[in-house]
Amino acid sequence: MTIPVAILGATGYTGAELIRLIENHPDFEVIHLGAHSQAGKLAGAVLPGCAGPVANMTLAAADAVLPEAVQLVFTALPHGAAAGSVYAALESGKKVVDLSADFRHKSADVYRAAYGADHPHTELFDEAVYGLCEFSRTDISGARLVANPGCYPTSTLLPLIPLLQAEVVDTTSIIVDSKSGASGAGRSAKTDLLYCELNDSVKAYGLPRHRHAWEMEEWSESFGGQAVNIRFVPHILPMSRGMLTTLHLSGHHASKWHAILSDRYANEVFVRVLPEGMLPSTAGVSGSNRCDIGLSVLSNHEVVIVSCIDNLLKGAAGQAIQNANLMFGLDETAGLSIHAIWP
Numbered sequence: 001m002t003i004p005v006a007i008l009g010a011t012g013y014t015g016a017e018l019i020r021l022i023e024n025h026p027d028f029e030v031i032h033l034g035a036h037s038q039a040g041k042l043a044g045a046v047l048p049g050c051a052g053p054v055a056n057m058t059l060a061a062a063d064a065v066l067p068e069a070v071q072l073v074f075t076a077l078p079h080g081a082a083a084g085s086v087y088a089a090l091e092s093g094k095k096v097v098d099l100s101a102d103f104r105h106k107s108a109d110v111y112r113a114a115y116g117a118d119h120p121h122t123e124l125f126d127e128a129v130y131g132l133c134e135f136s137r138t139d140i141s142g143a144r145l146v147a148n149p150g151c152y153p154t155s156t157l158l159p160l161i162p163l164l165q166a167e168v169v170d171t172t173s174i175i176v177d178s179k180s181g182a183s184g185a186g187r188s189a190k191t192d193l194l195y196c197e198l199n200d201s202v203k204a205y206g207l208p209r210h211r212h213a214w215e216m217e218e219w220s221e222s223f224g225g226q227a228v229n230i231r232f233v234p235h236i237l238p239m240s241r242g243m244l245t246t247l248h249l250s251g252h253h254a255s256k257w258h259a260i261l262s263d264r265y266a267n268e269v270f271v272r273v274l275p276e277g278m279l280p281s282t283a284g285v286s287g288s289n290r291c292d293i294g295l296s297v298l299s300n301h302e303v304v305i306v307s308c309i310d311n312l313l314k315g316a317a318g319q320a321i322q323n324a325n326l327m328f329g330l331d332e333t334a335g336l337s338i339h340a341i342w343p
């Protein structure tokens with residue numbers, strides 16, 4: 001018996017990735033696809049990479065009533081639009097993994113500061129579990145609603161939290177410099193994302209304070225046990241997928257940091273700490289649900305850490321499947337690859 005699944009936002013980049021991953025999942029089966037402007041069309045007519053039976057499914061409106069059989073809903077919708085769909089799915093007895101930012105914060109004030117709008121369903125904030133799998137497995141496995149972490153926060157929190165827990169980082173001077181492929185900005189048409197705006201160019205954006213800075217600080221403190229001050233600068237690169245985050249950190253006992261991270265992730269399938277001296281690349285994780293972490297110790301009090309993920313996998317759809325596996329008591333790795341598509 002498979003678990004019937006709905007994907008709302010199936011025509012976007014993360015929705016398409018969910019369809020692809022579920023095709024190879026032993027326990028999940030897509031029975032409902034929701035869209036917005038493309039509702040009414042066949043999935044295969046809108047998604048060039050989609051083939052087989054799913055391609056012949058008609059896209060329902062994002063707010064259509066879900067089939068009763070659906071047990072699990074992935075909401076891959078823009079923030080703001082997701083909250084209502086999440087609420088409706090929970091009301092009709094489904095479990096939800098929300099890929100948007102709508103349930104990643106615990107305070108209405110922080111949500112308003114980061115997203116510039118009031119949240120319509122703050123009553124669900126306490127219940128939502130922040131789904132950084134490597135740090136909240138027990139809570140995820142009992143959850144009805146999991147807030148899937150953002151891509152920039154995932155690539156930042158995985159290397160940072162163990163060092164905060166070890167109390168070796170200067171929490172006042174954390175610099176996070178990230179580069180993302182263009183799929184990180186979604187599929188909807190935007191002038192900034194036209195070929196001629198992106199090609200042969202790299203640009204910073206989101207200053208003075210990108211909305212993911214709030215998420216990084218909130219969950220650094222929650223999991224790491226210390227309040228932090230993060231200066232975060234994201235950049236967009238002319239590539240389709242991939243994310244490379246460089247953390248410039250100072251603190252003490254820098255020579256021990258590699259061992260701290262290696263020990264913490266020794267038994268984690270989806271986080272790999274590279275041998276000292278090796279640095280990761282986006283190509284090394286593309287198509288996989290892995291986060292690769294490399295360190296360069298500059299002195300006894302200064303370290304540069306580089307972390308790479310595929311923004312659509314460990315940064316979105318892959319981590320969402322990992323969360324769903326935990327919620328349904330399945331093998332956490334089901335349907336997910338640790339191997340990259342390489343070269």
Ligand SMILES: NC(=O)c1ccc[n+]([C@@H]2O[C@H](COP(=O)([O-])OP(=O)(O)OC[C@H]3O[C@@H](n4cnc5c(N)ncnc54)[C@H](OP(=O)(O)O)[C@@H]3O)[C@@H](O)[C@H]2O)c1
Nearest residue numbers: 009011012013014035036037038076079100184186187316
């Ligand atoms: N892209 C990433 O790397 C990434 C990583 C982590 C988290 N996320 C988050 O995941 C969510 C989905 O991201 P994405 O990149 O897949 O976005 P996307 O490519 O822009 O797709 C958005 C999806 O939502 C639908 N939609 C658009 N406006 C809507 C509305 N007002 N009401 C209901 N549905 C609407 C679209 O349907 P139509 O096509 O039919 O209009 C489409 O299916 C976002 O919240 C994003 O922040 C994305």
